[in-house]
Amino acid sequence: MLVVDDEQPALDELGFLLRADDRVGEVITCRSATDGLRTLRETDVDAVFLDVQMPGLSGLELAEVLGRFKQPPPVVFVTAHEQHAVDAFDLHAVDYVLKPVRAERLAEAVRRVVSGSDRRPAPDDAQIPVERAGVTRFVDRGDITHVEAQGDYARLHTDGGESYLVRIPLSTLEEEWRPAGFWRIHRSLLVALAHVDEVRTDGGRCTVVVRGVELPVARRHTRELRDVLVRRARGLA
Amino acid sequence: MSGQLELAELDASRNRAMEAEVRALRAQISPHFVYNSLGAIASFVRTDPDRARELLLEFADFTRYSFRRHGDFTTLAEELRSVERYLLLEQARFGDRLQVTLNIAPEVLPVVIPFLSIQPLVENAVRHGLEHASSVDEAGHLRILAHDRGHECVVEVEDDGAGEDPEKVRRALAGDASLDSIGLGNVDARLRATFGDDYGLVVETARGAGTKVVVRVPKFAPGVSAG
Structure with a gap:
């Protein structure tokens, strides 16, 4: 998994939570979308967890670029701001998770990544x-x-x-x-x-x-x- | 007789307008700031619990100040205390990427200013300097100066961030709320309502050239006292 967030504490926390999940293997962390892209040049990942608001290339812009890959990795947006969740719909992100991140909510996002096929919005269970x-x-x-x-x-x-x-x-x-x-x-x-x-x-x-x-x-x-x-x-x- | 009534009405409606503007600003604590701060604190709970606790207390004090109900005025000392708390919280997120210099002349600390007249300017500066920065490797520099200038106190909030299109700033000061930094128009309006049209905000900025906002406040103004 690749995690991209420009704020170090947020990056640490997400990295920690993901590593604690048995279904997750290696977790690579990057502090910018550009670094993320560099990593993806050399390494294939099963999913990308992206902060939306970042200096330089934003999370949404990065997701757009990833969408053009021959094999686009599933994207999960991590954001403090619910407004960005709407744009997540447009970019066919597999899921979006709100900050601060709950372990259970993240586990659900991992489940969707793992189950692979989910391009549709999940059934609303609220x-x-x-x-x-x-x-x-x-x-x-x-x-x-x-x-x-x-x-x-x-x-x-x-x-x-x-x-x-x-x-x-x-x-x-x-x-x-x-x-x-x-x-x-x-x-x-x-x-x-x-x-x-x-x-x-x-x-x-x-x-x-x-x-x-x-x-x-x-x-x-x-x-x-x-x-x-x-x-x-x-x-x- | 009617002239006096009209003046009284004008005063009353001006006060109501100001109250509404302060209320609007009070409600403006950015959700983005709240949830990102809480997220950073959540991370510190694990990696540095003492710091996490400290940050939670700062967060509580910060929101307490913003939600304060009594009075429309405060001292520069109080306002700057809130600014410092805010910056501490932002530094928890950004670490070394946020570099702050504070240069405050002690003699201006008791000067009375409208509540939330400096705080929003600093928030804008952090947004320009960091959230809209072009790279995660460059630090954003923020400078806050307050000094005595005879019968006035001058406060400057300066950042070396992305800067803003001067035309957008002009529109924001003219009351166009569509500009992101809504605080600017609000602060300007309240400063002018309190001290007169000569005391509006002065903003120097350009795209890619940083921003400097200058606030001038008369040290002794009639009818102005901290609640």
Whole structure:
């Protein structure tokens, strides 16, 4: 495995955690993307763990270069910043892990590398607690097709046609769920990209069909939405 | 009579605007900074537990200062203490790559300044100097100077980092929040609201040429005292 991070303590920690994993053999550490590339010129690796924000060549730029290799090594992004996780989607990274790194989370990333085939985003296993008539239930986030803002609250709509009100503002969900493939399409709407069936454009007006439900896409979100859907499609192809 | 009411209203709305701006800055502790610092500390827990503990305490004190609620003003001494804590945390991540020189004249330490008027400038400097550096092998140099100039105190924050397009800086100072260093426009606005339009930020920068931000503060201003 190759680990690239410009911050020494972060590099040490990730190196240590990986070496502690039985499935992992040799771990090579590099403090810059350039050093990483030099290493890869001479050595083949099974996976590259990359920090995103680095001086000089960034982690994302390096991943792009790696993608052009004849045999691109699987890439796992390690980042303090969730925003970069969205770009990880585009570059077909196998996984992304947040800093500070939990050993269990890293183990999951190693599992995905080892199982090899994973180019698709992993099934979403997050569960959201919702309350109805005083009883708390858990909704699988993977079942949520879209979210609608209702003041300071948000209405979660699921695949099965149910809906639940949660006391979380849409903007918070937008930020927290972006790495899970939820995209803002409108001031009051968030959609799960995984559930998008179609994008329709009709004389400048754009809508998405999400499991049969047609939702409006605000003008300013249209282009971004189309881009991200195209990139996702390429990744899954 | 109505003139007085108008002035009072103007004052009140100016204060509200300033409060909002400080609130905005308080909420600005960068998540990137938080999680990278915590990540570095996690690493030290294993390799240097005493340092890890020390860093955790600095982190707590740093966030405490940033979340402080009482008053819009502080002393240069207090603000610089926070700056020092911040730099300690950044040095935990970057080690020798962050070289800092502090040159503070003791007589200006009690000078009263708006809360979070120097801190954001230092954060920008670290970002320019390190996070946007061109190489991991080059150290970023940061210089903070504070000296007495008669009836004013002058603070300079200088870095030899990536520098910035002067046009972008002009826009940020004019209130365009799209520029990354949102702190710049915010600090400038509050300095001018407190001390008058003559006391805005002066920024010298160019791409690849580093950045210097100069803050001038009158030593005795009416209605300004640390809470």
